Amino acid sequence: MENQTVSKDILLLERLQVTSQSSTTAFILLLLVYIFILVSNLGLVALIFRTRSLHQPMYLLLCNMSINDAFGATIVIPHVLRDILISNSERYIHYFCCVIQGFCVHFHASASHSVLMIMAFDRYVAICNPLRYATIMTNRMVVKLSVAAWAVVFIMVAILVGLSVRLSRCRRVILNPFCDNASLFSLSCESLIINHIYGLGYTVVLLGSSMGSVTLTYLKIAYACLRNKNKILNSKALQTCATHLAVYIILLVSGFIIVILHRFPQLSGHRKVASFLGHVALPTLNAVIYGLQIKEVRKTIKAVFNNNKISLMNVK
Helix, strand or coil: CHHHHHHHHEEEECCCCCCCCCHHHHHHHHHHHHHHHHHHHHHHHHHHHHCHHHCCHHHHHHHHHHHHHHHHHHHHHHHHHHHHHCCCCCEEEEHHHHHHHHHHHHHHHHHHHHHHHHHHHHHHHHHHCHHHHHHHCCHHHHHHHHHHHHHHHHHHHHHHHHHHHCCCCCCCEECCCCCCHHHHHCCCCCCCHHHHHHHHHHHHHHHHHHHHHHHHHHHHHHHHHHHCCCHHHHHHHHHHHHHHHHHHHHHHHHHHHHHHHHCCHHHHHHHHHHHHHHCCHHHHHHHHHHHHHCHHHHHHHHHHHHHHHHHHHHHC
């Protein structure tokens, strides 16, 4: 009986479509990308915290995104790297680990939206209420916004995954290279009506609040810029907003692609690739966009490299 329980909790993951000839190349490239994601995102966080000139609400809120991107990549990429190494073997995962991974996958994706929402609010206050910005966006407000962004998403995802965990299981195969909520409830033969209703409501609330708040924010920002005749201030405002908007559009488009591909079972292979790339491409692009496009961050990075060069020259 004990062996049956153990075997029931051991799930079989779908194999990656990587040939034995290309497995080494794929492993090296993916490992390099993962190292870049960790170094760039966590390095950006360290840079912001150690540089006093960057101790501003905009950059402190940016730390949430960098941490979330490093977290999202760590959920999936090390697991996939291990699978590439054992390309000729079957892949197993314990049900509990699958639940944790599924929770983290959705937590990362949802937190990406909530963090960008609070960053949009920061830009709105900075551009539409510049005289009250320091009064509104205090360190206490930054902490409140950050906690709210993570806590609300945590509760929503916990309910989402909890509804799948309550179901009995009649299958052991995960039709995906990694676990997510759809993989979890597809293991059951019970009625999934509650899961589908909550999942639809969860998606509508998350995307509706995300798209609604960001759209409303940028309409007000655009109106404020049209009223303001100062071209220099408008140019600076649009530069910071363009960075945020580019990241948001990339996130939104990638999310819609995955949702659309879910509706076409014959394109399941494309959906799996798109879903995996969401945990690889987005964290990489976010670090590059914010690291290179924000003038203050770019200046600080150059200053750090110049100081290191001077230190090395002095040593020699």
